[in-house]
Amino acid sequence: MNDVFEMGPIRPPSEAQSLLIRVTRNCPWNKCEFCHTYKGETFSIRPPEEVKKDIDQIRAIAEEVRELSWKTGEAGQVSRAVLQRYFARPGQQSHAHQSVAGWLYDGGTQVFLQDGNSLMVKTSDLVEILQYLKTQFPSIRRITSYARARTMSRKTVEELKELKKAGLSRIHIGMETGYDPLLQFMKKGVTAEEQVRGGRNVVESGISLSEYVMPGLGGERWWREHAVETARVLNQINPDYIRLRTLYVRKNMPLYEKVANGEFVRPSDDQIIAEIRLFLETLDGIRSTVVSDHILNLLEEVQGKLPEEKGKMLKVIDRYLAWPPEERLRFRVGRRLGYLRSLDDLQDPALSSRIDHIIGEVRRSIQEAQGKDGEDPEIEKEIYGLMENYI
Ligand code: SF4
Numbered sequence: 001m002n003d004v005f006e007m008g009p010i011r012p013p014s015e016a017q018s019l020l021i022r023v024t025r026n027c028p029w030n031k032c033e034f035c036h037t038y039k040g041e042t043f044s045i046r047p048p049e050e051v052k053k054d055i056d057q058i059r060a061i062a063e064e065v066r067e068l069s070w071k072t073g074e075a076g077q078v079s080r081a082v083l084q085r086y087f088a089r090p091g092q093q094s095h096a097h098q099s100v101a102g103w104l105y106d107g108g109t110q111v112f113l114q115d116g117n118s119l120m121v122k123t124s125d126l127v128e129i130l131q132y133l134k135t136q137f138p139s140i141r142r143i144t145s146y147a148r149a150r151t152m153s154r155k156t157v158e159e160l161k162e163l164k165k166a167g168l169s170r171i172h173i174g175m176e177t178g179y180d181p182l183l184q185f186m187k188k189g190v191t192a193e194e195q196v197r198g199g200r201n202v203v204e205s206g207i208s209l210s211e212y213v214m215p216g217l218g219g220e221r222w223w224r225e226h227a228v229e230t231a232r233v234l235n236q237i238n239p240d241y242i243r244l245r246t247l248y249v250r251k252n253m254p255l256y257e258k259v260a261n262g263e264f265v266r267p268s269d270d271q272i273i274a275e276i277r278l279f280l281e282t283l284d285g286i287r288s289t290v291v292s293d294h295i296l297n298l299l300e301e302v303q304g305k306l307p308e309e310k311g312k313m314l315k316v317i318d319r320y321l322a323w324p325p326e327e328r329l330r331f332r333v334g335r336r337l338g339y340l341r342s343l344d345d346l347q348d349p350a351l352s353s354r355i356d357h358i359i360g361e362v363r364r365s366i367q368e369a370q371g372k373d374g375e376d377p378e379i380e381k382e383i384y385g386l387m388e389n390y391i
Helices: 048-071 080-088 095-105 123-136 149-154 157-166 180-185 192-205 219-237 255-260 269-282 310-322 325-336 343-347 349-370 376-390
Strands: 019-022 110-114 142-147 168-176 208-213 241-244 289-291
Touching (some): 019 095, 080 095, 123 142, 123 157, 142 149, 149 192, 157 168, 192 208, 192 219, 208 219, 219 269, 325 349, 325 376, 343 349, 349 376
Parallel strands (some): 110 142, 142 168, 208 241, 241 289
């Protein structure tokens, strides 16, 4: 919490330009094995009056910023110069002030409702909040939120239509997998059937739908089932977006324990790429856009509109998988260091020689520490460690 208005900890990557309005705190489920975000925190729904007070605070900050713009001859526009002058004033460096001013600089058109499942709020209360928000900020064009599939399966299409009419434009669902045994193993608290029902309700209401899928979640044991069943569920939903976010297991996730005792083995990066290939191949009869907007994904280029760009996405994967092992290793190291975005980037001589230098250093240090050649499994561990920087 901050002293001006309340903000929760996370938002989807695609909401970087959104103003964050907290309508609930934490997650009502909070049991997923691969999630650490709200562990130890209690879920609560904020009363509409409290949320509206936050909106008033945001409006007061926005007015200060615009007033400064008028005073400095910029006619209410929030330019970089206005931002700099605003932040230079005493008392306006808080995260809340920065986020509102930055939001106006980005156009002031997008809002994301926090935290993990805002659709737990009673429909009439959420309508009240949405309407108030739009009245206070007529510039808003898009309002989005996370929601659990189970919650969506219990909302009626009519309720969702009401929310759409009040301004809710997109729902992000963390589907992760459509394979029932894996949903149980990961304690996701939802079934594939509920995911289909929840997703279809959103689509039918006309609210845009993003479904998040987690490559790697099936582990070595279930990677095929995970790929195929997840695609089959999505084939029945036809969401607007399918967003990929590759699994990374951190120490503060319950899943870490299962990794430590051998109950779960995360597939290698290359196995995950093969899994994504099978997943894409199985997607059929839908017009979703596949998005790879998370830095944890190895192949950022695997994105495009279905069905027309499926071939293009598969070609990127096939090109990578056809490379010799050392070339794939060089790409993985470069990607995890943040040097590379596309496969072609590896052709850059300067980047390429930096990557070779780093691999050489890592191999030498493994040899010194363990008295053996820097073997690939050891290097894989080092590469995996680099991913921690992006969480
Ligand atoms: S439902 Fe979402 S926020 Fe809640 S524990 Fe699961 S992954 Fe985390």
